[in-house]
Amino acid sequence: MGEKLLMSGNEVIAEAAIRAGCRFYFGYPITPQTEIAHYLAKRMPEAGGTFLQAESEIAAINMVYGASAAGARAMTSSSSPGISLKQECISYLAGAELPAVIVNIVRCGPGLGGILPAQCDYFQAVKGGGHGDYKMVVLAPCSVQELYELTVEAFNIADRYRVTVMIMGDGILGQMMEIVEFRDEEEIFNADKSWALTGTGMKRENNFITSIYINPEVLEAHNRKLQQKYREIERNECRVEVYNCENADVIVAAFGTVARIVKNVIKQAEREGIKVGLIRPITLWPFPNEAFLKYAQVPRAFLTVELNAGQMLEDVKLALNGANKTYFYGRMGGMIPAQKEILDEIKKIMEK
Amino acid sequence: MAYNFKEVARKPERFTGGHRMCAGCGAPVVIRQILRALKPEDHAVISAATGCLEVSTFLYPYSAWKDSFIHSAFENAAATISGAEAAYNGMRRRGKLDQEGETKFIAFGGDGGTYDIGIQALSGAMERGHDMVYVCYDNGAYMNTGIQRSSATPMFADTTTSPVGRESQGKNQRKKDLTEIMVNHHIPYVAQTAAIGNLKDLYEKAEKAIYTKGPAFLNVLAPCPRGWRYEASDLMQINKLAVDTCFWPLYEVVEGKYTVNYKPKNKLPVVEFLKAQGRFRHLFKKGNEELLDMIQKEVDRRWERLLSLEASN
Numbered sequence: 274m275g276e277k278l279l280m281s282g283n284e285v286i287a288e289a290a291i292r293a294g295c296r297f298y299f300g301y302p303i304t305p306q307t308e309i310a311h312y313l314a315k316r317m318p319e320a321g322g323t324f325l326q327a328e329s330e331i332a333a334i335n336m337v338y339g340a341s342a343a344g345a346r347a348m349t350s351s352s353s354p355g356i357s358l359k360q361e362c363i364s365y366l367a368g369a370e371l372p373a374v375i376v377n378i379v380r381c382g383p384g385l386g387g388i389l390p391a392q393c394d395y396f397q398a399v400k401g402g403g404h405g406d407y408k409m410v411v412l413a414p415c416s417v418q419e420l421y422e423l424t425v426e427a428f429n430i431a432d433r434y435r436v437t438v439m440i441m442g443d444g445i446l447g448q449m450m451e452i453v454e455f456r457d458e459e460e461i462f463n464a465d466k467s468w469a470l471t472g473t474g475m476k477r478e479n480n481f482i483t484s485i486y487i488n489p490e491v492l493e494a495h496n497r498k499l500q501q502k503y504r505e506i507e508r509n510e511c512r513v514e515v516y517n518c519e520n521a522d523v524i525v526a527a528f529g530t531v532a533r534i535v536k537n538v539i540k541q542a543e544r545e546g547i548k549v550g551l552i553r554p555i556t557l558w559p560f561p562n563e564a565f566l567k568y569a570q571v572p573r574a575f576l577t578v579e580l581n582a583g584q585m586l587e588d589v590k591l592a593l594n595g596a597n598k599t600y601f602y603g604r605m606g607g608m609i610p611a612q613k614e615i616l617d618e619i620k621k622i623m624e625k
Numbered sequence: 626m627a628y629n630f631k632e633v634a635r636k637p638e639r640f641t642g643g644h645r646m647c648a649g650c651g652a653p654v655v656i657r658q659i660l661r662a663l664k665p666e667d668h669a670v671i672s673a674a675t676g677c678l679e680v681s682t683f684l685y686p687y688s689a690w691k692d693s694f695i696h697s698a699f700e701n702a703a704a705t706i707s708g709a710e711a712a713y714n715g716m717r718r719r720g721k722l723d724q725e726g727e728t729k730f731i732a733f734g735g736d737g738g739t740y741d742i743g744i745q746a747l748s749g750a751m752e753r754g755h756d757m758v759y760v761c762y763d764n765g766a767y768m769n770t771g772i773q774r775s776s777a778t779p780m781f782a783d784t785t786t787s788p789v790g791r792e793s794q795g796k797n798q799r800k801k802d803l804t805e806i807m808v809n810h811h812i813p814y815v816a817q818t819a820a821i822g823n824l825k826d827l828y829e830k831a832e833k834a835i836y837t838k839g840p841a842f843l844n845v846l847a848p849c850p851r852g853w854r855y856e857a858s859d860l861m862q863i864n865k866l867a868v869d870t871c872f873w874p875l876y877e878v879v880e881g882k883y884t885v886n887y888k889p890k891n892k893l894p895v896v897e898f899l900k901a902q903g904r905f906r907h908l909f910k911k912g913n914e915e916l917l918d919m920i921q922k923e924v925d926r927r928w929e930r931l932l933s934l935e936a937s938n
Contacts, residue, residue: 384698
């Protein structure tokens with residue numbers, strides 16, 4: 274392994290993008306992710322890349338559309354209200370099958386909400402915040418190291434399938450400083466981008482990138498093709514961490530920041546004689562249904578813990594399909610559950 | 626009635642103390658004075674774009690605003706106030722309002738929320754002709770999120786997204802001329818002003834803007850001690866230098882007719898304005914004389930153009 278550095282999550286996302294070969298970043302200020310832009314404003318010129326600050330989030334994502342259409346690895350980042358503004362273009366990116374990486378350092382909503390950590394954009398990211406039948410891959414890291422590794426991976430997945438990949442964190446992950454160990458060299462998926470708009474040089478037929486298909490038969494075929502691609506992603510790209518689930522009394526489902534807290538709860542519960550497991554989806558879409566099915570009968574019940582009112586909960590229920598009981602515990606508005614709160618919920622389930 | 630600073634200052638405050646704007650910030654000085662131009666019996670509906678002003682003056686239930694206040698998001702202060710004004714007119718038409726005094730509609734936005742992300746909503750509101758005033762307090766960067774460049778940032782200023790370093794001498798682009806963009810909407814009243822001296826220019830323009838029927842636009846310089854890097858106590862001096870160097874000319878355009886309200890007897894070189902601020906410090910390193918020269922030429926060009934517009938009325 275390569276150098277070890279102490280860095281904040283936002284800086285690591287930015288550095289990882291450079292290491293993944295991203296040379297085009299289009300940003301716009303919004304707390305708590307602006308450090309990504311600060312870092313890349315300095316670092317991109319050094320790496321021979323382009324940093325552009327757009328006049329709005331809408332402009333930034335459309336710049337990604339333009340750069341991606343030209344075959345470049347491009348990224349934008351924002352936080353919840355800004356991601357809402359980007360939704361139109363995210364749908365267009367999906368329709369036009371353009372690879373792109375979008376970072377959402379989620380803050381609590383709705384509306385202006387606040388700037389504190391939350392996971393309330395789960396539905397928007399996973400179920401499709403824009404219009405139309407589309408999916409994007411959603412990666413949910415839980416440490417600075419994972420922010421690094423998954424950011425690199427995000428570019429590979431985006432290029433491999435010509436899809437949008439979202440990295441979803443929160444202010445805790447973005448602002449927190451941890452040790453990150455960089456690899457000497459990244460594995461970069463070398464995509465065939467012969468579809469890109471690079472100029473024909475009068476030597477080939479012109480390429481065409483679009484999301485408009487006025488003929489309904491053609492548009493249905495296009496949609497079927499997209500769906501086929503999404504099924505392939507579901508088969509190949511599911512990532513999950515299963516921890517301590519053998520013989521567990523209760524299995525907790527949690528992602529991102531919350532999963533870190535749950536790991537401490539597991540230790541505490543063990544001291545009190547309760548065996549708690551954790552299923553941590555690393556890809557929120559595709560959702561790791563199989564991990565849930567595998568352990569469906571093991572615990573007395575499942576408990577989903579999130580920083581929202583119960584969003585991933587719905588996917589946990591769909592995955593279990595009635596095979597076991599499911600409970601939920603959530604905090605909102607930037608409140609973070611203490612270990613004791615989660616342990617108390619587990620104890621309540623044990624008493625049922 | 627001639628402007629009397631003491632009398633104006635004695636008017637009840639409509640923008641009160643206790644807000645959380647920084648010491649040495651230009652914006653609250655500007656806001657207080659603009660609101661003093663309202664007749665005491667008149668009401669105001671204030672809309673603000675997301676920004677320093679909004680987050681520091683309105684965290685419900687705490688508010689520094691004595692008047693009604695509405696905020697929705699970053700890009701749409703002008704649209705939000707348009708809706709409020711339209712609703713007010715509709716209710717008045719149907720005889721549902723029986724209050725005394727007039728109700729005035731005033732939107733405030735920083736340069737990020739006005740020059741950049743809010744320009745679409747602003748342009749729409751001005752063109753539709755709502756009876757409102759839009760005030761841009763221009764501090765030349767996104768100060769609320771930590772000093773990122775905007776299209777109002779002056780050339781060569783150091784910001785966190787136009788950082789000075791080996792590859793960069795700060796922001797590489799010229800400052801957008803929003804006042805002229807608004808003039809070209811051919812609305813009844815457009816003015817550019819700043820808080821200098823006894824704040825007469827600011828007050829009189831605010832009064833005209835508020836009491837001119839139809840849409841009006843004010844572009845007001847609002848220095849930022851953190852972003853511009855000056856001592857809090859230097860605020861008024863910085864304002865004065867901006868005007869005396871003609872970096873920020875005071876002028877107004879009434880029904881298309883230009884008036885330059887202040888022509889410094891002794892037009893100072895722009896370096897006097899630049900050297901008072903840390904964001905331009907790198908320009909005074911040896912070898913950067915050319916950059917200073919570029920800034921001076923640009924200031925001169927815009928000033929001469931303005932004078933010729935006035936002359937050709």
